[in-house]
Amino acid sequence: MTDLRRRTFLARGMAAAGAAGLTAACSQLPIGKRPPQMYTLTPKSTYPADLPEAPWQLAVERPSAPAGLSSARIAVAREPLTLDYYAGVAWVDDAPNMVQRLLIESFENSNRIIGVGRDGVSFRSDFTLKVELREFQAEYFDGAEIPTINVRVNVKMVQMPQRTITASQGFETKRPAPSNRMSDIVHTFDAALGIVLRDVVVWTLRLS
Template identity: 55%
Template sequence: MSKHDVPILSRRRLLVLTGTVLPAGVISACGILPTPQPPSQLYRLSPKSTFDENIPNVALQLGIEPPLAPAGLNSSQIAVMRGELTMDYFARAKWVDTAPAMVHRLLVESFENSGKIVGVGRSGVGLRSDYELQTELREFQAEYLEGGAVPKIRVRMNCKLVKIPQRIIVASHSFESLRPAPDNRMESIIKSFDLALGNVMKKIVGWTLTRVAEL
């Protein structure tokens, strides 16, 4: 039999017969591609726009520092807890920014929306602050605890009011909101995040302006 009479094996069959495993780049070149994953859906939350009428007006300027956060929350991934000591993230769902950066922006906007303060902005951007608000994002996750089929959304922040330029802490308080989601759909979970965070930001704005007016 001449060399022209030898049957030509397909590339895929040859790989099977020889037991050869090729790198991913070679497999792609052969036309064997991994199944593409759908992109993550991005979600955002809203600033608070309604406040108690008895919040005082203050003729001061407030700088708001970016929130501190543990590494597990300092991410654009949406945190979920299915046990007391474990943290995970929802698949194919993310915030539009890291959680602390998003909360920082929304908190600044919430103070602006109150209409009760002369000036408010991010610390370190040229604002000559009379006070600074230091915050820490301690809880910002959906919780499936105690065998729950639908999550509860927990948001907890600690705030410290600092007098400038002395850099003296004049007040400190923690605020928390726990909001059950109506069902297990991602849209419902995000809406519950929005309500829980809005409740916390409303309390922070009211507490801060009241304390500043008293000092």
């Protein structure tokens, strides 16, 4: 076999092998599957002018939550005893992590606290804020066609290092969405969570 014929034979063989590999790889890809549309929410940045300054450092724990809310999927309830999820959409992080991050940023945006960070980060906190995420879903109760967004948390101030609970408070906001469009639902989540974030920050700083 001449060098030219040998090179042509090898080239055809490599092309055939590559095509076979591409076909096998394509056959493993899910057909009709698209990644979910990702959504995020925003921290609070506006507060009363008379908000006091806190001369202490605060650690914010990752919120505890029921298993159904410890997810990046956007929860929806059509009856009080059921929980489901919107299809094809998700938060950028699971709900407890997202709420923790936004709460820390909201404290930072107040410019009224010496230091705030995640629990477990290497800084010495004077207090720890324990957070429980109890409601974080869109509700279509009583046959409603447009949802009401329900956000409810309970928080406890724990003095360190004694780990003594010094105060506890619940915060809840229910806000109807303007329509059943996903963009309107997410904006309503943002507004409802924003009210709760602001109230938690104000309540916490006024304990000083």
